[in-house]
Amino acid sequence: MFKCSTLKLFPCIALAFLLAVFSVRGNVLAYESFNLNSNQDILIEDFESEDYGEWQVEGEAFGSGPAQGALPGQMEVGGFRGDRLANSYHGGDDSKGTLTSAKFEVKRPYISFLIGGGGYEGETCINLLSGGEVVRTAEGTNTQSGGSEQLMWDSWNVKKLHGKMVQIQIVDSRTGGWGHINIDHIIQSTKARRVVHDKQREFEFSSKYLNFPVKNGAAKRWISLFIDGEKVREFDIEIAPEDPDFWVYLDVSEFAGKTGSLQIDRCSTEWEMGFDAVYQADSFPGQDNLYQEKRRPQFHFTSRRGWMNDTNGMVYHDGKYHLFYQHNPYGWKWGNMTWGHAVSTDLLHWDEWGDAIHPDQMGTIFSGSAVVDHNNTSGFQTGSGEPLVAFYTSAGNNGQWSRGEPFTQSAAYSYDGGRSFTKYEGNPIIGEIAGGTRDPKVFWHDPTNKWVMVLWIKEDIFSLFTSDDLKNWQRRSDIPGFFECPEMFELPVDGDPARSKWVVYGASGDYKLGDFNGTEFAAETEKIKYEYGNCFYASQTFNNVPKSDGRRIQMGWGRGIKMTDMPFNQMILFPVRLTLHSTDDGVRMFANPVREIANLHNQHWRSSEKLVRPGENPLSDISGELFHIKAVIEPRGADKIEFIIRDTAVSYDSSAQQLSCNGKSAPADLENGKLTLELLVDRMSIEIFAQNGRIYMPMGVDLTGGPKSLGFSSEGGNAFIESLDVYSLNSIWLSE
Template sequence: MRFPLSLLICAALAPPLGAEDRKDVLVADFEGSTYGAGWKTTGTAFGPGPAAGTLPGQMSVSGFLGKGLVNSFLNGDDSTGTLTSPELTIDRKYLNFLVGGGKHPGKTCINLLVGGKVARTATGPNDRPGGSEHLDWHSWDVTEFAGQKAVIEIVDQQKGGWGHINVDHIVLSDTKKQNELLTATLDLTQPYLLLPVKNGAPVRRVRFLVGGAVVREFDIELATDGKGDFRATSDVSAFKGKKLTVEALLPADVKLAGLVDQSPRWADADKIYKEMHRPLFHFTSRTGWLNDPNGLVYADGAWHLFYQHNPFGREWGNMHWGHAVSADLFRWKEEGIALYPRKYGDWAFSGSAVVDKDNTSGWGTKEKPPLVLAYTSTGRGECMASSTDGGRTWTEYDKNPVVKHAGRDPKLIWHEPTKNWVMAVYDEAEKKQWIAFYTSPDLKAWTFASRIEGFFECPDLFQQVVSGKGPRDARSRWVLYGADGKYLLGDFDGKQFKPDFKEKKQLWYGRFYAAQTFDSAPARKGNSPRRVQIGWAQGVSFPGTPFNQQMTVPVELRLLTTPDGPRLAAMPVDELRSLRETAEPVARFKDTDAKEPTVLAENLDAFEVICTASAGRPFVLDLRGTKLSYDPDKNVLTCNGVTAPVDAPAGAFLLHVLVDRGSVEVFADNGRVAMSVAAIPNENNRTVGLGGRLDSGAVWRLKSAWEK
């Protein structure tokens, strides 16, 4: 029988019958309580057997199969050791495995030993702060070793950051599982690119390139099937009219071009701020994660809020500076990304901003003074940037970094008596936690002045008049605090802070972190100074939404005279009243003694309660299912596990309570105690209830700050 030539050619090129149909050979899946027969360990990093996922102190580990994996983070990043397999025979084309953890070649790695020598090696993807504990497929082509004996060696000989490795599911196969570098090139005709995000999906590294140069690089939980939980938006208007290439390591069957959409507007713009769980009067980003407020400054008639932001996902990462402006501290308009990371891994961490009114920097003019910000570049140090268009665009100082040290989070202020700028910055000199002070005449050249021990992260420093003591220069104190909001009062001469007392005082309790006060805030009528503060309500989360975390309500800080000396107090800013639905409250009450639970007001979403409580009488407020209680025997307020002391020697105290869709905030005793509590309200409970005694009070329904 004669066969067509084409069939003979196909037959000659085809693999041997059945070669591509051979089943995978499982080398190890690490599902048992031990590593299995023949596996040997040295050192302490790998323990007696596989880890059941994430270990204590570790970021969440994902991407492994089943319930177990190799995880050398046991007892932290300083543990070391090796894990070696029994001998195996290479009888497939590829050796596939899942790998994650540290990127330290030769130190945190998985090796293939053939003839006792390293024939193949691989590491995890991380070699600097940030990153992800996700495992992804890696494949070695081992056809040249067919029929030979080999050993797998997993190594952890690295201490410190990312000094560990994660490995799972080692398989011999004729199919390559490793992702491939896929690209899609677009002619940019629109200002935005939209990417689908699937919460919990494998983290992918994505790059945007223009003219061969990387212009964006970030991690994203990319929905490779296009069916995401939401779409992340990236502003590419600066490259409009050019060709932009999207690049990512993905499974070979993914159609990358089909995942990227051009758009004339923000993704789902008509739905933003209308979501079921969107807070009505607390700042949240349109989409993505937020944390520390940065660069709070008042300029040109507007309050500017910059903040730590991940525009590509609900979780922390990809640190940019977001930017929003407001005329009243509640109705915010987002301006997009103010500060991009210089490159992947060199993230834009926290900092501050000032108005350089006298143009000491020379980055503006006296007629149009610049805004100047300081931030921590994680790859360089403390860096400066300036803006002459209201903070929309920024120009980096060409001699950055201006301060290089072990630390972060620079806070800038102008010290009028010495005519110098001051930078208060978290510092880790001598393996201790300090706030360091640097001085500069021009925001460019900085000189170390002093340090004070005992503060961690995100400092703030400002001068405050003591209430009731006349003009500003009659009696004032300097306030210094760190991320936890605990503070000292004292004197500051522009170089050194001298505290009035040793033990720090506390104003805020609960979900409150990394707060800042506004630079150049306008004075009240009569030139009374005003100090406005916003913090990050750390841990106030919103499940199932495209955004995550919120800021605390803006408050005005005062220094009150007390029997123990001056103490900080915080109360919601007066602008909050503009959100009251009507001039009159929806409910008033007086001398209410509710022996049985009593409804004070109904049909509420977001609202505020202002009332007076007797210091000697207990009460419980039911705030849409969240209980706020007062125990007069212990003199404490408690809400959702957060407890704060209330000392009311006058026999009664003022209570101001704010309820939104993710939080309850409480201000007691004229603001001497402030609480921020995470609380998702019960959708079936839209009432305020009372048990116990309140002297008098009122309830106001609050409307959405996002309404146009």
């Protein structure tokens, strides 16, 4: 019992409170009350040095120092802080080792750390040692194939160890799959930093979109959407803990008026944004700047948001060209394969309708094709409209719902011109054949009155199947020599239908010519090189183009054209018309930009019958971003002629008769002493066509940082311009 005067009342009250804290809460929490810096974390180790310093290293698994992300043979590692982390994948999953820290005093109620890798208790783990004994432990999250090399927060409650001297031990004593551990940013903290599993949020859907913040390189998380207890969407996403690089959206308009439950598999308690920042609205962040972004191609199709690759399901129907494509709606990188969808009436201006076919229990949605079933052979038609029928690969082991399931072939149909699709209840229409069998291309064969499917089976084998009803398929024969993304069609030679040849090609575009009787393809040539650029892959041609048009129109993926710092990635190459022509080397397939390009022409500069001497530039007065250039040139005495497109050279070596650009080259023999060139110049590409389409060289190149000038030069002698037409082009997205 003690006494206080009135003047000393406040200090006495404070002292009484502190005594109560000691008696009720114990020494650990009382210590926190006295520690003026108790809200500050204490760093134990961030692994940012080139070596492990005072840490004791045993075995080979951790190497001689921290890793800078993923090690050779390892999947991408994310979620760590800074540039380095402790990673026991040195030498792969079969190496073993430990890291043991120096002793330190416990001064905070929690020890927190970022952890990933194998989830094997006691074998791929981090331990807290006190007196040489394990008093706390945690392991990674992965034990099955697949998984993610993303680090997430975890914490130990160490209040009872306050004031004791302890050590951290990181252990890898396991071999085989996920036989490694990843650790970073070990701290003493005043609050726990943990992973919350299967957190849910409820939404009453009254708007068009759910908007998600994305940070490239953040930990990938699995998001699921449930409607009336049924899972209707699932995808992974690099959800931003803070400062998103961009926002993506999930279109929920089909669920209007319903209540949905959005679930994330794991999230950190320390995130400021992430899952809690998801919101619904009738617009998405960045929509006001849509198609005006710095690296947005202006006459090549790109998706509003996310990654895109292979063209799929290309078909003409009811006045519209339908372009489907492999799409990750939720990230800048490949993943979550879904069929995106855009339509055009002129092959130039594209209206993105949104995602058409979504992943399901059978897997993600890989590449395929689409047809119009004019005669309702499938029986899918119930009204007056002809059904659109899409064929795709259900990639079973690429989706969270069905890991380990096989690759099979499936169908979906649309009654409303492609606005919505219903998956065939009898899927799969073709079961598992080999591990990765995929990419069904389907077309109608008039002479046999049957549907034909070309399917990549494995290695270098395509197989031909036939069907009467688009549901039941019989395997007929094989075509060797091609890898994935099959295409097959008939073309007249030199415009003469009586001399037609069948063309077969795979993802690279290199093709064979031959004859097809409805069940077997008889090749008449070896594989012939199609294109010479740096970005062409996985193209497809439109089915059902009207006979009155008669064109075979191809569009391919502009592979590797990275849209750095953009909310979208990759693009589709400009549509080309394919034709067969007789040459000195035999029949060859030519590619030329479709004639509709002329509808984008704006300003026009023309030069003809002009001699160009070394040092002269007849294009010096022209500048801009988007161009269509057509030229017929005689090199004459010039050793080299060259177009300079915003600092990027398109060159022709007269003696070698070789065309080149950015390290790629193609043989281009002069015809009657002349070189014919056609160039399509966009912000992220230059597509080169030479000798009237005999040479096709699509080049991905970022032109956004260079000058807007054009140049033409002659070296070593004079060149003669027979004709040179330069057209500036209007954007397909923005009105002038």
